[in-house]
Amino acid sequence: MSKRVRTAVFPVAGLGTRFLPATKAMPKEMLTVVDRPLIQYAVDEAREAGIEHFVFVTGRNKAVIEDHFDKQFELEHTLQSRGKHWALEELQRDLPQAGQTSFTRQQEPLGLGHAVWCARELVGDQPFALLLPDMLFKANPGVLKQMMEAYETTGGNVIAVEEVAPAEVSSYGIVGRGDGPDEGFRITSMVEKPKPADAPSNLMISGRYILQPEVFTILSEKNKGAGGEIQLTDAMQILIRQQSFTGVKYNGRVFDCGSKIGFLTANVAFALDRDDIRDGFVAELRKLKLL
Numbered sequence: 001m002s003k004r005v006r007t008a009v010f011p012v013a014g015l016g017t018r019f020l021p022a023t024k025a026m027p028k029e030m031l032t033v034v035d036r037p038l039i040q041y042a043v044d045e046a047r048e049a050g051i052e053h054f055v056f057v058t059g060r061n062k063a064v065i066e067d068h069f070d071k072q073f074e075l076e077h078t079l080q081s082r083g084k085h086w087a088l089e090e091l092q093r094d095l096p097q098a099g100q101t102s103f104t105r106q107q108e109p110l111g112l113g114h115a116v117w118c119a120r121e122l123v124g125d126q127p128f129a130l131l132l133p134d135m136l137f138k139a140n141p142g143v144l145k146q147m148m149e150a151y152e153t154t155g156g157n158v159i160a161v162e163e164v165a166p167a168e169v170s171s172y173g174i175v176g177r178g179d180g181p182d183e184g185f186r187i188t189s190m191v192e193k194p195k196p197a198d199a200p201s202n203l204m205i206s207g208r209y210i211l212q213p214e215v216f217t218i219l220s221e222k223n224k225g226a227g228g229e230i231q232l233t234d235a236m237q238i239l240i241r242q243q244s245f246t247g248v249k250y251n252g253r254v255f256d257c258g259s260k261i262g263f264l265t266a267n268v269a270f271a272l273d274r275d276d277i278r279d280g281f282v283a284e285l286r287k288l289k290l291l
């Protein structure tokens with residue numbers, strides 16, 4: 001039986017330069033889709049998949065993320081005294097339990113691989129999930145939960161993938177597909193941000209991983225790859241010589257909220273899904289002649 005995945009890592013140290021000036025003083029992970037910050041969606045997805053320890057790799061100017069996952073007594077007291085029980089319950093529901101969160105800092109922006117490596121002492125010698133909060137999914141069940149189902153049979157490492165247009169392959173990590181069904185196929189290779197001609201497929205690594213701790217040993221060599229950064233994809237491409245990597249082509253779709261178009265589209269898609277917002281929002285879109 002595969003060792004249970006209890007811990008999830010959230011790399012949240014990125015500078016968010018694509019969203020300046022919004023991200024000058026506020027972390028990009030606190031940008032909201034409708035009324036929830038991106039980081040909350042990622043934590044919700046992890047909890048749904050059974051995660052019990054939430055490790056955040058933060059950086060300077062990110063302290064508000066730690067505050068977000070803490071109790072806010074003054075606010076709770078005010079909501080209580082004003083009888084806003086639904087809001088209070090929602091706040092309480094969103095919180096991991098006391099002691100389930102850990103924070104460490106990536107001191108320099110050296111790449112995703114380096115950010116993951118910074119979590120090594122907090123994760124220890126056990127498999128872990130990795131969620132990139134920029135990548136927001138509309139999926140039911142959540143993508144990490146779908147991956148956990150595959151992991152129960154395959155063990156090893158698991159990566160969520162989705163098809164992208166050929167012109168977009170150079171923006172993502174891309175996997176080569178071997179045999180097996182969409183719910184769990186063998187990954188044959190991985191390459192970070194390839195030129196379209198060099199891409200082994202059009203299946204992008206969409207920001208959800210289940211990884212074995214041996215990846216930390218490879219990352220500790222700190223080799224630089226695409227863009228001069230320490231790349232997680234390069235470390236996984238080395239690990240694939242010793243361990244299995246399974247691809248899961250999940251049911252659902254991703255919104256790349258690291259891009260403005262992806263972020264705005266996510267807001268529209270999630271708003272149209274909300275019973276309390278849909279009708280009013282559709283009426284406004286009609287006035288803009290968008291529907």
Ligand code: G1P
Binds near residue numbers: 172173
């Ligand atoms: C990272 C990964 C890449 C993956 C992408 C998903 O790239 O390195 O393999 O496809 O996240 O968002 P980044 O977006 O940090 O450039």
